[in-house]
Amino acid sequence: MSTPLPKIRFRDPQIEMAHGAGGKASRRLVEGLFAPLLFGTSTEPLGDAAHVNLNGTCVAITADSFVVKPLRFPGGSIGELAVNGTVNDLAVSGARAQTLVVTYVLESGLPTEILEAEVRAMAKAAERAGVSIAGGDTKVVEHGKADRMYITTAGIGLPIPGVALSAASVRPGDKVLLSGPIGDHGITILLARGELELEADLCSDTRSVLPLVEALARAVAPGIRWMRDPTRGGVATSLNELARDCGLGVMLSEDKIPIRDTVRGACELLGLDPLHIANEGQFLAIIAAEHADAALEALKGTPGGHEAVIIGEMCEQPAGTVLGATSYGGTRVIDMLVGDPLPRIC
Amino acid sequence: MSTPLPKIRFRDPQIEMAHGAGGKASRRLVEGLFAPLLFGTSTEPLGDAAHVNLNGTCVAITADSFVVKPLRFPGGSIGELAVNGTVNDLAVSGARAQTLVVTYVLESGLPTEILEAEVRAMAKAAERAGVSIAGGDTKVVEHGKADRMYITTAGIGLPIPGVALSAASVRPGDKVLLSGPIGDHGITILLARGELELEADLCSDTRSVLPLVEALARAVAPGIRWMRDPTRGGVATSLNELARDCGLGVMLSEDKIPIRDTVRGACELLGLDPLHIANEGQFLAIIAAEHADAALEALKGTPGGHEAVIIGEMCEQPAGTVLGATSYGGTRVIDMLVGDPLPRIC
Numbered sequence: 001m002s003t004p005l006p007k008i009r010f011r012d013p014q015i016e017m018a019h020g021a022g023g024k025a026s027r028r029l030v031e032g033l034f035a036p037l038l039f040g041t042s043t044e045p046l047g048d049a050a051h052v053n054l055n056g057t058c059v060a061i062t063a064d065s066f067v068v069k070p071l072r073f074p075g076g077s078i079g080e081l082a083v084n085g086t087v088n089d090l091a092v093s094g095a096r097a098q099t100l101v102v103t104y105v106l107e108s109g110l111p112t113e114i115l116e117a118e119v120r121a122m123a124k125a126a127e128r129a130g131v132s133i134a135g136g137d138t139k140v141v142e143h144g145k146a147d148r149m150y151i152t153t154a155g156i157g158l159p160i161p162g163v164a165l166s167a168a169s170v171r172p173g174d175k176v177l178l179s180g181p182i183g184d185h186g187i188t189i190l191l192a193r194g195e196l197e198l199e200a201d202l203c204s205d206t207r208s209v210l211p212l213v214e215a216l217a218r219a220v221a222p223g224i225r226w227m228r229d230p231t232r233g234g235v236a237t238s239l240n241e242l243a244r245d246c247g248l249g250v251m252l253s254e255d256k257i258p259i260r261d262t263v264r265g266a267c268e269l270l271g272l273d274p275l276h277i278a279n280e281g282q283f284l285a286i287i288a289a290e291h292a293d294a295a296l297e298a299l300k301g302t303p304g305g306h307e308a309v310i311i312g313e314m315c316e317q318p319a320g321t322v323l324g325a326t327s328y329g330g331t332r333v334i335d336m337l338v339g340d341p342l343p344r345i346c
Numbered sequence: 347m348s349t350p351l352p353k354i355r356f357r358d359p360q361i362e363m364a365h366g367a368g369g370k371a372s373r374r375l376v377e378g379l380f381a382p383l384l385f386g387t388s389t390e391p392l393g394d395a396a397h398v399n400l401n402g403t404c405v406a407i408t409a410d411s412f413v414v415k416p417l418r419f420p421g422g423s424i425g426e427l428a429v430n431g432t433v434n435d436l437a438v439s440g441a442r443a444q445t446l447v448v449t450y451v452l453e454s455g456l457p458t459e460i461l462e463a464e465v466r467a468m469a470k471a472a473e474r475a476g477v478s479i480a481g482g483d484t485k486v487v488e489h490g491k492a493d494r495m496y497i498t499t500a501g502i503g504l505p506i507p508g509v510a511l512s513a514a515s516v517r518p519g520d521k522v523l524l525s526g527p528i529g530d531h532g533i534t535i536l537l538a539r540g541e542l543e544l545e546a547d548l549c550s551d552t553r554s555v556l557p558l559v560e561a562l563a564r565a566v567a568p569g570i571r572w573m574r575d576p577t578r579g580g581v582a583t584s585l586n587e588l589a590r591d592c593g594l595g596v597m598l599s600e601d602k603i604p605i606r607d608t609v610r611g612a613c614e615l616l617g618l619d620p621l622h623i624a625n626e627g628q629f630l631a632i633i634a635a636e637h638a639d640a641a642l643e644a645l646k647g648t649p650g651g652h653e654a655v656i657i658g659e660m661c662e663q664p665a666g667t668v669l670g671a672t673s674y675g676g677t678r679v680i681d682m683l684v685g686d687p688l689p690r691i692c
Contacts, residue, residue: 008462015456020486029484033462037469038448038479050480052445055504057403063447063500064483099398101409102384103498105451110361116354116379123383133384134396137410138375139496140366141690147491152449154409154500158401344487 006036016340022232022278023337027241048228049093051159060095062086063154069344071118071148073192075184075203078151079121081280081346084208085231086155087129091213092227092283094165095157097129102136102153107146114148122151129208131155160214162221167245169225174314175292176250177285179212179299180205180307182235183263186277189345190266198269200262205281212305216285219298223291229283231346233337236275238284239322240336247319252312252334254324275324276337278345286314352382362686368578368624369683373587394574395439397505406441408432409500415690417464417494419538421530421549424497425467427626427692430554431577432501433475437559438573438629440511441503443475448482448499453492460494468497475554477501506560508567513591515571520660521638522596523631525558525645526551526653528581529609532623535691536612544615546608551627558651562631565644569637575629577692579683582621584630585668586682593665598658598680600670621670622683624691632660 010032018025049062066082076084087097102122106115126133184205191200209229216224226246230238235257239250259274267274287295292310299308322334356378364371395408412428422430433443448468452461472479530551537546555575562570572592576584581603585596605620613620633641638656645654668680 010458010462013458015452015454015458015461015486017454017486017488020452020484026484033458033465034482034484037462037465038472039481050445050447052478052480052502054400054405054444054502055403057401057405059400059403059405059502061445061447061480061500061502063409063449063481063498065449065451065485065498067451067485067487098400099396099407101396101407101500103409103411105411105413105496106361106366108361108363112356112359112361112379115361116356116383119379119383126384132398134398134407135385135409136380138366138372138380139411139413139690139692140361140363140686141413141493141496142363144490145493146496147487150451150485150487150492150496152409152411152498152500154407154447154498156398156400156405156407156502340486344485346485 008033008036017343018340021337021340023237048089049095051093058159060090060093060157060159062089063152064089065150065152066346067150067344068189068346069147070192073188073204075188076206077118077121079118080125081206082151082153083122083125083129084206084280085346086153087131087208087210088229090155090157091210092229094163095159096210097131097155097157099132099134100126100153100155101134102151104138105146105150106138106140107143107148108140109143110148129210160217163217163224165224165226167226167242170246170248170286170314172248172314172316173289174225175287175289175310176312177287177295178309178311179209179282179305181258181260182279182282183259183274183277185280186342186345187263187266190342196266198266202262205279207281207304209281209283212299212302215298215302216295220287220291220295223288223295224285225288226286227283231278231280234276234278235284236273236322236334237336243320243322249315249318250312250322251315252322252324255327256309256311258307258309272341275334280346354379354382363689364686367683367686369583394435395441397439404505406436406439406503406505408435409498410435411496411498412692413496413690414535414692415493416538419550420534422552423464423467425464426471427552428497428499429468429471429475430552430626431692432499433477433554433556434575436501436503437556438575440509441505442556443477443501443503445478445480446472446499446501447480448497450484451492451496452484452486453489453494454486455489456494475556506563509563509570511570511572513572513588516592516594516632516660518594518660518662519635520571520632521635521656522658523633523641524603524655524657525555525628525651527604527606528625528628529605529620529623531626532688532691533609533612536688542612544612548608551625553627553650555627555629558645558648561644561648562641566633566637566641569634569641570631571634572632573629577624577626580622580624581630582619582668582680583682589666589668595661595664596658596668597661598668598670601673602655602657604653604655618687621680626692
């Protein structure tokens, strides 16, 4: 009865922080180990959520574990992130989250007030996102075995009518739409750890992007080709995955990408590229050229969308590559994240 | 817009191992903290899976984290447990698992071969249980922050036709059906840790109980009132929860409860009650009296069900209590698990 399991291509001898960073190493692990063994029949294992057919109803499903450190940071906390992250994964797959289930791995000795604060943060975030929490599970491990708490959320949702997304549907000339400034979350976490001698008035962008995605769908549903929330690995990694998956190039106008001065400054100090920094409340959408103006207008007219911008377009060449052009006339290749300069940001 | 969040009744100052053990402390945490804050509208927050309505389709959903230690043990491993546990939670809620999503929290430095072995174990268990794995997520934390790996699985399923379960439907005279011998899993884990100077030929009972549940449903679907898989906290805890939820008593014939000699011996040595020991491949079903013989026959005629047995019945009094009677004529109150004598068994 049992079918032979496929061989794996993953050759790294052990797991490193980079395998969880969302960049090249993560992709190697997923494509080389998880996908061949687990996702045999799934066509887009790297998508944010899977869409499955249950008795004729299409249901979107996703799950994410959250291990952010510290648990609380300006603008949010692990509990809020755990709700928004799953709502957003469903949203950028073209689905509206309906119900979440949540599991906790808690460390023995965790003060109840810390747990309670995160459970309350989850309840508030769920209410704001319009999603119910239907159940869950709690495990407790010995002190020192979980860094206080890890939270996992799984969510199911229903497709947003008229939205059908795939990398394969992306065409040359399509526009790259970005919902707002990038890098706020990653740099906020970095600063919250006190690893940089820098005081800054910066907050995580953590939020549900569902209202923006729904506004976009109401305006131009058939014009939306593909979406992704550029969390770990940032905008650069998401667009490199797209370029690879659709076989086209991405030409970005780097000057148009909104980056706050604090984020840019911290990145310069650390030698990081803001395009590699994680976001928790922004998304990328590839929009058919004829719908691009209406798409931008729809986002700008929605609360939280006024900083949306078209940052580039898809092109035939160079296939599978992301290029950045500046107003000075230079262009550069923008690669996926390599290594893990900012571990545990979600 | 925001509704005021309810106050919580949970008063324990910090989280202890017992809060993850599935017994009284777990119930206190769920009922006193998680349920009032998160599961406001859910009627049975302590059930194994929630059933939600998605566009007219009833979908069952559940999630569990797995932190078993050691990762591998006679008869199974964390990966197998993570698949079977979620399939079983759906099964005893009256649903057939369709699709799982899986998340890993991995420790930096984990040898790839250990991860690969668990991913392969998951693939095999999923194939055996007839369930697909649609996607997932991986996080990596620093060495020492995750005890090698934690796995979370969430699953969705469809109701098994004709099965409608609730504690409220249980009636005096209903029979308590048990699918097989108890305590194998918990004692296997204990022995695998080498904490006891005991060699024994014992294996975990980890398996999908779905084939047995489906056989039961085919035979006597309308006669099945309630089901539960007695994992953490064991048979005693599951039946105490039932007694409390339905307001009836449970009278067990202790001599009829199948317990292997090794399990009984280890429990005597440690002062544990086998009724508190975790199982990963057994389930309890409350069956209307007139269907009980057919139910037992159906299980006994299904592979893996030959040791099924009726171990007791529901009674008016003592309400909310589980009693055990022996052939010597004595009776005792069988309480929920208190404390956590066997941490991290799943």
